[in-house]
Amino acid sequence: MLLNWLLDEEVLREIELPILRVRWLDPQYIDLTPITADPAITSGRLWFRGDVNNIYVGVGSTKMPLKLVGSSFNTRQVSVGTSVTVIIGANSNRLSLILLNMGSTIVYIGPSSTVSSSTGIPLLQNTALALNYTGAIYGISSSGTNVIAYLELVL
Numbered sequence: 001m002l003l004n005w006l007l008d009e010e011v012l013r014e015i016e017l018p019i020l021r022v023r024w025l026d027p028q029y030i031d032l033t034p035i036t037a038d039p040a041i042t043s044g045r046l047w048f049r050g051d052v053n054n055i056y057v058g059v060g061s062t063k064m065p066l067k068l069v070g071s072s073f074n075t076r077q078v079s080v081g082t083s084v085t086v087i088i089g090a091n092s093n094r095l096s097l098i099l100l101n102m103g104s105t106i107v108y109i110g111p112s113s114t115v116s117s118s119t120g121i122p123l124l125q126n127t128a129l130a131l132n133y134t135g136a137i138y139g140i141s142s143s144g145t146n147v148i149a150y151l152e153l154v155l
Contacts, residue, residue, distance in 0.1 A: 032055065036049065044058060076149070078150070080146050090134060091154065099129045099137065100126075101128075103148075104146065107122075107139045108140050
């Protein structure tokens with residue numbers, strides 16, 4: 001609602017900051033001047049990196065890419081036993097990820113090779129988990145070997 005009001009051509013036509021200039025040329029879109037380095041990250045700040053062709057928004061002190069539609073996806077099945085296993089490596093082009101425990105016991109997942117039954121998120125048998133996460137995912141089985149299938153949506 002606020003964005004619609006701001007996009008009204010009678011309300012605001014241009015905002016100019018030292019690093020970023022936003023111009024409303026038409027109430028249907030916003031022009032973002034391309035930059036080649038990230039500005040100071042502030043919650044709510046929006047900018048376009050022309051060198052990597054992506055729009056980012058500041059969420060707290062974190063830079064978050066605005067990636068809304070994928071162009072392809074990858075699938076794989078990974079055997080996870082009682083030793084920590086990389087289920088999927090980091091991918092900065094990943095938009096989202098679905099993990100499915102096809103095994104008969106719990107697999108604990110986490111963002112590092114130190115994942116364990118006391119630090120990981122339990123992924124129960126025949127259960128799926130959807131994540132918007134670009135980092136690596138590790139897993140360890142509570143017993144035996146389980147198969148984790150994944151679908152990774154990428155740019």
